[in-house]
Amino acid sequence: MSDAKVRDIALEQVMSMRPVRSTSVVIIEGHKPVEWSEAYQKAGFANVAIATFDQLDEVVSQQGEFDPSHRVIHVTAGVPADSLYEAQRSVEAIAKYANFVVFTPKPNSFQLNESLMISWPSFWGILFLVENFCLFDPIRPAVWNESFSDWDTMQSTVVFARNKEIQAENNLSSLVDYVHPSIVEMNLKKIARLEDIILRGSSIPVNASRDIYFYLPKRYRSKKYELKIVKEQRKWWFVALCSPWRFSYWNDLWRVQRRRKRLNNVS
Incomplete structure (x- = not known):
């Protein structure tokens, strides 16, 4: 259509x-x-x-x-x-x-x-x-x-x-905030590309950086944030226990450490 x-x-x-x-x-x-x-x-x-x-x-x-x-x-x-x-x-x-x-x-x-x-x-x-x-x-x-x-x-x-x-019953459900599956799929692909770049230590191509960062939270646009995640020595669960309110940080750390472990197993 x-x-x-x-x-x-x-x-x-x-x-x-x-x-x-x-x-x-x-x-x-x-x-x-x-x-x-x-x-x-x-x-x-x-x-x-x-x-x-x-x-x-x-x-x-x-x-x-x-x-x-x-x-x-x-x-x-x-x-x-x-x-x-x-x-x-x-x-x-x-x-x-x-x-x-x-x-x-x-x-x-x-x-x-x-x-x-x-x-x-x-x-x-x-x-x-x-x-x-x-x-x-x-x-x-x-x-x-x-x-x-x-x-x-x-x-x-x-x-x-x-x-x-209006000429309609308000039969709205309790949930009004939705994300369409096509958007979820697109963002997951972009996050996966960003993780690959961070873990492999390669530079982001000029023609691809906008494509990667455009739909991601602002923290991903900061090079300092990327380096902090990469250099973090603590396990993600330790950070989560010590600072549970820093959900965005230890959630990103969990994903990066999980992907790093997978790459090490493959190699």
């Missing part, structure tokens, strides 16, 4: 929740806004605008429709959220102009502030709940088993709507 068809199916699921079809759509730039604009126009929306988040006020004024019940805002790759305060302000700005929001958080690989879980729908669900929005999950169940080249974003795409705006 083509990516365009997957977007069409996703949009069909979203709009099936609406008792009254919205008259306007604002797509917030971030990831493939043009493709989503084409999908909305194909679904019969004539008043579709693409804008940056900072242009939201201006675009709403240009559309001439100020009733939030007549507008859908589609966030394609997150909103400003370098701090919790900024995330709250971003949600407030969206809630002012729309009662129905299709929301895709910023992928983890593009997240700058690792202290906030802004890549997960559950984080935004709390902030939207403050604005009287409920979280719905009509898209992912409909397309989860389809082939799609962009699961890094679609795996976290959900809908936020005020109760009076």
Whole structure:
């Protein structure tokens, strides 16, 4: 199935929740806004605008429709959220102009502030709940088993709507944060490549370094961190017992020491 068809199916699921079809759509730039604009126009929306988040006020004024019940805002790759305060302000700005929001958080690989879980729908669900929005999950169940080249974003795409705006039961399960199997497989391959490079002591090719580090946590981008892992003399379980709160470190140490043992057994 083509990516365009997957977007069409996703949009069909979203709009099936609406008792009254919205008259306007604002797509917030971030990831493939043009493709989503084409999908909305194909679904019969004539008043579709693409804008940056900072242009939201201006675009709403240009559309001439100020009733939030007549507008859908589609966030394609997150909103400003370098701090919790900024995330709250971003949600407030969206809630002012729309009662129905299709929301895709910023992928983890593009997240700058690792202290906030802004890549997960559950984080935004709390902030939207403050604005009287409920979280719905009509898209992912409909397309989860389809082939799609962009699961890094679609795996976290959900809908936020005020109760009076929806025509569906909120049968959302207790779990809302998912990782698509294709993303897991891709990241495991990248981690395995990085481990091989660390253990064999070879330099990272210039044309491959971006490919390796792009989807990994920031600690892997630090050469000091790599050297610390390689030179660590203690067993991973000893570090875990002494410093259980340093889960990321001793978990990485466990994987490196396990792989080193395997390589020694082979040689």
